[in-house]
Amino acid sequence: MKKFILALSAVAMLSASCGTKKKLAECESKNKEIQDLLNSATVKLNSCLSDKETLAAQIEYLKKNNSDLINNMGNMTTLSTKGAQNIEKALESMKEKDVKINRLQDALTKKDSVTFALVSSLKKEVGITDPDIQVNVEKGVVFISIADKLLFKSGSYVVSDRAKEVLAKVAKVVNSKPDFECMVEGHTDNVPYKSNGVLLDNWDLSVKRSTSIVRVLTELGVQPKQLIAAGRSEYVPLVDNNTSENRAINRRTRIVVLPKIDQFYDMIEKEMKNLSAK
Template sequence: MIKKISLIALTLSLTTSCVSKKIYTELEDKYANLKREHRALSDENDELLKSKNTLQNDLDKLQAAYDEAVKERDQLQNDLAASKANLDNLKASYEALEKNSSAAIAENSKKNRELLAQLEAKEQALAAENARLENLKKELESRSKRVAELESVIASKDAAMTKLKDAISKALTNFEGKGLTVEQRDGKVYVSMENKLLFQSGSWSVGSEGRQAVNQLGSVLAENPDIAILIEGHTDNVPYKGNAQLSGNWDLSTKRATAIVNILRDNKDINPENLTAAGRGEYAPVASNDTPEGRAKNRRIEVILTPKLDEISKLLNEI
């Protein structure tokens, strides 16, 4: 799909005639599909975090049930000890009364039988509670193991993204202070390149220095085949009045994102299926558009790197 969009963009840039409405509509539809795929990935990531929270809540409930069962068992054990003490007292009384009164002996015998029946019932209840407690303990251990596995996978993904961020920062050291930043947040790595590093004003043709930066970024991405790569184009809010073939800032941001994708596709070690180009126009600013400095920050390309979540999804399905 990205290859088709790239071919269309190349055709548009080589012809002087206006883009037909049919082709433009197709481009819009393809962009909308890409945007939905990106949103689906974000929703899937949110759902996985929600599932983790749900498992943690279940684990907490099991822990509470386990603690309550321990409390009930301890109470039963105390009751059993008290019953045994009462039995010992009654036996002593029985022995004392045996010499004096057959009636008293008969009464004590009745009480002994009742006490023994109560004692047997408490022992049975204690055995049943111990069995329930053991089942709760096994379930708690099983849930704890699955949560630990999930946390381990998530931690591994975070560590891999941290390693990727460090590798990108090292590869792009020469471009520090030239409108390039690399940061990690929410489990993703964001590489932001201001347009002054990549494009001339109103153009979507990448300059030599910008191409060098993108190629160096691509050399790192080629070594990480399990990373989804979203390239977003952004503009300021100044209306675009350049090439008549473009409808405005949104179209310009899309072409700039596609230009970066085309450079990354030149690296044969990068899987094109991992690449997505999207234009966001002026609608996701990072600074105020009221100053030249703010507008310069808003004119940028953002490369958003997201780990693939197949392993976590499989673990959640097994749970």
């Protein structure tokens, strides 16, 4: 009987042991499944956390970029405003320069017109058929050059009668232009002047001839305040004084006609200074 009971107990214990092992296996399987799910969830969580960090960084970048864009837009607006102001100032400056340039051109045109009218008048009155009388424009200045042989005898400063006929025509033009001035320049060759006690050298001779012409012009009605006497001696020759013909060319009296257009010159000088300052 005892043996039977022991056998039953052994069978019961074996059955219990088998049930426990089965449950244990089921638990281990379930635990592995849960562990796998946990691992998978952990991986996904880490991935999500990484994505979150990346997204957060992108958001910060976009915020900063947006802020920079807003600032740049503000700067661009400021720059655009300044640019528009600079363009407007540049246009105003260009307009001012255009006005000044037009004024300069008008002044120069008027000066050229005065010069042309003066040359035409002198050529008409004085005549240019005589090769010993020349009416020209030199550096914007009108002048009449009269050969020495028409005016004076050799070494003399007494004006000849023929010269007075030419000077009368010059005086007629000058008298019709009270705003003109005339500078009479005496020129000699380089042959030394033989002093006669009154004149010492070619300087004296050139100046004395100039003052003689001035006196004739005043006798012909030209206002003395319009006349300037000047002597250049031998120092402004037209050609080399190496032949008698060349020396004859250099012996001359030049009457420089100067219209009083100081206002034009003053304006031109002023405007040129303004343009340079700009």
